[in-house]
Amino acid sequence: MATFLDEMLERCRSTARAATESVRDLAFPPCCRFCQRLVASNQDFCRSCRVGLTASEPQMRCGCGRCGWPLGRMPAEETRLPTECPQCKDQSFHFDRVIPMWMYQGMVCDAVVAAKYFSQSSLADTLGRRLGGIVSERLAEDRVDAVTFVPSHFTRQLSRGGIGVQTLATAVAKRMGTPCKSLLKATRRIAKQAWLDDASRVHNVRDAFRLKKSYAFGSSPDLCHRHILLVDDVFTTGATTNEVARVLRSGGVSKVSVAVVARSVRSAHSSPGPQRFQDATAPKRERIRNRSRDARTG
Secondary structure: OOHHHHHHHHHHHHHHHHHHHHHHHOOOEEEOOOOOOOOHHHHHHHHHHHHHHHHOOHHHHHHHOOOOOOOOOOOOOOOOOOOOOOOOOOOOOOOOOOEEEEEEOOHHHHHHHOOHHHHHHHHHHHHHHHHHHHHHHOOOOOOOOOOEEEOOHHHHHHHOOOOOOOHHHHHHHHHHHOOEEEEEEEEEOOHHHHHHHHHHHHHHHHOOEEEHHOOOOOOOOOOOOOOOEEEEEOOOOOHHHHHHHHHHOOOOOEEEEEEEEEEEOOOOOOOOOHHHHHHHHHHHHHHHHHHHHHHHHH
């Protein structure tokens, strides 16, 4: 008798859940997190956006185990990523590895910029969950003690109406089942890195971050001898993440892994600068402004 009643109760619950989901989908139709087209209730992106965003994912999975630079397809017998590559073999980093999800190009650029804004927090959450799945695979045998993020200065947060990559990091941590901790603070507003050459980027972020007071004296159990996953949206030269990793190391952290939505792969002939940056991002910014305005008025 008890078994029969349990089965009936479970059927009632299932029916109620299905009815609730149907009503929710009618009232709030599921939309692509990026372009807002209608999608099936179990999909985050429409087919077009999913193809455009994830096109580089197989290539980025076969990247340098240290800096994340894509190296092409690996031989079938190879199971471990190389520990360095021509891009990073002569460089010194305070972090141990970079895990990129996608290449910073095309539609991915637009998605990364959009995810910075409060009106696109659902997109940031979706990107974070997908990134968390990739990190879980890559670090399956290497325990992460906590997830943190590159902090934004409060003035930049106000201008965007959001909290930057914190939403990404929170979603990554939830997907991994790991606590997300706000360990760092931006001490000043820095110039946009994309406007600067490589040497200027390093100078621009020097001493721009510090540990929050409760973690600042090298004796916090949250940091000492811990493995911290640092989340950011884009990795280009590594100047910002390297500076943040240096600060984390100063607090006693023993290992810093970096996870990013996208890794920039610049050609040898590319040269960052104001005109190049402005020309490349003006259409993108206009699209993001339009999308944010539509989200507020829709």
